[in-house]
Amino acid sequence: MVKELVELIAKALVDYPDQVDVQQVEGEHSVILELRVASDDMGKVIGKQGRIAKAIRTVVNAAAIKEKKRVMVEIIQ
Amino acid sequence: MRSLEITAKTVEEALEEGIKQLGVRKENTAVEILNEPFQGLLKFLGSKPAKVKLTVIKEPEEYMKDFLKDIIDIIGLEGEVISKVEENGEDVTLNINGKDLGLLIGKRGNTLNALQYLSNVILHRQFTLSNGRTIVDIENYRQKRRVTLEQLAKNLADKALRTNKEVILEPMNPQDRRIIHLALQDSRDVTTHSHGDEPYRKVVISPR
Numbered sequence: 382m383v384k385e386l387v388e389l390i391a392k393a394l395v396d397y398p399d400q401v402d403v404q405q406v407e408g409e410h411s412v413i414l415e416l417r418v419a420s421d422d423m424g425k426v427i428g429k430q431g432r433i434a435k436a437i438r439t440v441v442n443a444a445a446i447k448e449k450k451r452v453m454v455e456i457i458q
Numbered sequence: 459m460r461s462l463e464i465t466a467k468t469v470e471e472a473l474e475e476g477i478k479q480l481g482v483r484k485e486n487t488a489v490e491i492l493n494e495p496f497q498g499l500l501k502f503l504g505s506k507p508a509k510v511k512l513t514v515i516k517e518p519e520e521y522m523k524d525f526l527k528d529i530i531d532i533i534g535l536e537g538e539v540i541s542k543v544e545e546n547g548e549d550v551t552l553n554i555n556g557k558d559l560g561l562l563i564g565k566r567g568n569t570l571n572a573l574q575y576l577s578n579v580i581l582h583r584q585f586t587l588s589n590g591r592t593i594v595d596i597e598n599y600r601q602k603r604r605v606t607l608e609q610l611a612k613n614l615a616d617k618a619l620r621t622n623k624e625v626i627l628e629p630m631n632p633q634d635r636r637i638i639h640l641a642l643q644d645s646r647d648v649t650t651h652s653h654g655d656e657p658y659r660k661v662v663i664s665p666r
Contacts, residue, residue, distance in 0.1 A: 386532045393580045439572035443561050444533045
């Protein structure tokens, strides 16, 4: 569910939606979502001073409250 | 619906040019190939260019409405999005109504502001020629917040005047600070300014 959310937002932001990939790494109390995008699109999901990445994390954290899990979004090169 | 016919050497080139002229992503258009390019026996004899017709199937209003609805559905909340294009023909207002949406508003509207920020970025990524803004609200939160902040501003202005001391408010985001400044800009008793760095910037109300 949170994974789908990151996919939806990332695909809307980038030039190459086909290359958006989110891998979910489950921990006991937390989930790590690894977001990968085309290298040309890195800036498009991070934004100036990380503003876009921060907004994505804020929305994802809201969804995580509903799942009662700690979710971390990592943008991977 | 906006549509456009484009002629070019190949179908791909025609598509690319059409999308550029319309200022939208390919995903938001319907494509009809009117003519496949045809190369004559001799390169220049009897060859025909490609011709495509592009129709915009999703304009910003519908795109943003669907985007927010998808977010609500994925999170598993119950809610509806009501969209409206403002009088300037470009700004889109999106109101989300439903059950238990406090989660989507967040502490002091944090999540709501993140959603609005993302919506604006996405609007301009998907519709490169648009100059519009999106305003996202949930259950009239912004209106209610404004009333609360205006009341707070008046109470604290009274306090500043009564005690003849500066009153420093808690850290607020730029939108909230603006509401406080505007609420007191015509006051004869107090002045306001902001102090500190984001995200801890605070409004200070001082007696005149």
